[in-house]
Amino acid sequence: MNGYVVSVFSSVLLLTGIAVETNAQNAAAEAQAHVAKARAVAYRPDHDISDTFDSMCNPLKPGATQISGAPVQGPRAPRSKEPYAWWAPPAKVFDNLYYVGTSNENNQSVWAVTTSDGIILIDSAYDYTVKELITNGLKKAGLDPAQIKYVVLHHAHGDRYFGAKYLQDTYRARLIMSEADWNVITKSTDPAELKPKKDIVATDGMKLTLGDTTLTLYITPGHTPGTLSTLVPLKDGNQRHLGYLLGGRGAEMSDYGVPYFPDMATAMRTWIASIKRFHDIAQKAGADTFLSIHPQHDKTFDKLTAVRFRKPGAPHPFVNKEFIENHVTVMTECMEAQLAWLKSGSN
Template identity: 50%
Template sequence: MKRYRIALFCVAFVLAGWILNFASAAGPNAAAQKHIDIAKAAAYRPGHDLTALYETVCRPALTGKARDENPPAKDPAPGSTVLASVKVPPHSEWYFPPAKVFDNLYWLGSHADSLSTPQVFGNSTWAVKTSEGIILIDSGMNFSAKELITDGLKKLGEDPAQIKYLILTHAHSDRYWGSKYIQDTYKAHLIVSEADWHGIEISPDPTELKPKKDMVATDGMKLTLGDTTLTIYVTPGHTPGTISVLVPLKDGNQRHLGAVWGGINPNLYGHGVRNGPTLEAVIKTWSASTARFMDIANKAGADVYLTIHPGYDMALEKIRALPYRKPGDPHPFVSKDEVMRFLTIIKECGDAQLATLGSS
């Protein structure tokens, strides 16, 4: 009888595990689905396609599986990556010509193709032109910084020696590996949150690519250069010190406000650095940051989303359309609705993942 009970218990235990696995494989639970439906409804408008963002950020909830289920056994040592071992992709896989997007804003980023296999989401470097110099937002990779930024500005008729500041949205290689080149070449000031300066310090990224610590970004910080003032907000979650930025823009006599959201996915581990005590805690932080920045951007009247990865919002298609714009035509980047929809997808997909993890 005892053996029978033990056998019955084992069968029940295995069956329960199978049911849980089946439920997970079947997709999101009801609570998660509510958030997914909101995110999906925000994913597409003609000319402002955010479906690649939705499919990427909501994937953990759509599959019923949380990200970072298998964290590294131990944190890597700072500077443990050998620069010579970092693979440089072929030029054709990352180069994209520079572009003037607004009268005072240039895009100096890399190629993206969200329809390719595998998908390529690219990287953005934004250059804000002011009456007293240039402010960069992110630097991209080390191997592309000179050609995309230095040579790109020259092609657009600008002097890269006028680069005065470089804001880094977060401490990941695709944001900052080109920053030391900018710092050393142009003596530009680097602006990073305190938490992400620490992230750079402890990351396994090659020591040769780590910039010297400089200015610390604080929440609500105003950066004024000449006739232009950018506002910086600390929006943690993608990294412990991710920052987002509001950028005044000019289009002839019209004035607009760009919003740079500093990350895409919440991660427990990112580029070798632990971002919080648990994945649940990180996602809650990210969701709160998103809700707060949505409110800030909405009240400020932000009507241009300035992407950090052009593959998520079809930014390159908009750039390609700019030369065909006729006087009086709407600007392809201007859409307050897109700013709000982008942030809605980020938040709702995060909340869906929380529901998948068993939180509300």
């Protein structure tokens, strides 16, 4: 009898092991199917989303709290605060939009939206770049930095807001961020001297109107608890376009000493839902122009060069509805792959 029980128990263990292995294999195959969908739209010479694909479509390291990028090949130098490492010239992109962010290597976009009643900045980059890139950059572009009225801070990471206190103190610019991310700043381990005073709290669907221009802000959690994403009206001669700016890239469960979500799976599911929701809103609104918070994500500098050499009557290099669609596909399919890898035990 005892032998029979042992035999049955062993059979159950064997079958359980086979089932677990089968489920893991199925999940791994599911992950690869999602990766294939992302890969299919991630690259062509004039349509490059490869940086996002490489950063998002790799299994997470054990214990990872964020999707932090592609595996590093060899040693990586620390980010330098010296101007040679981050300086970039200002660039006019549309009649009412300028790029005043960092170089491709430093990888921090800042956009200036000009209106009939002043300037709205989209993010502020770092404390050590703000004077040269924003104050002096706007002047070089023929604009007056004293006309900065609002700064939309898309999430509570230093690359978005470390320059904001200077703008708040120097130009009395109003800062806008979600309540959740204002709270992140309060709790974070970031240097206290770089934290701005809490100002305007963004709400979902909030209309930010300055003069003849209205931006629409949406709360899209997942990168941080209260990441903002924004629709930006754009002018190109007599043509009107609508910019689509997703306020983050990788899902994160914690950062800078602050927990965002209970686990990575929750962070990714939240971010996927936010991306799809913002995409649907943007699509219905007619968004046709991708604006990136990091220039490497969409090869912004290649597009800036194309704008500089654009011939009269030629299509605008930034206007491309298909790019928005494919970027959403890469982002969501790569995170679905991450979730499948979690199920398979590959993460």
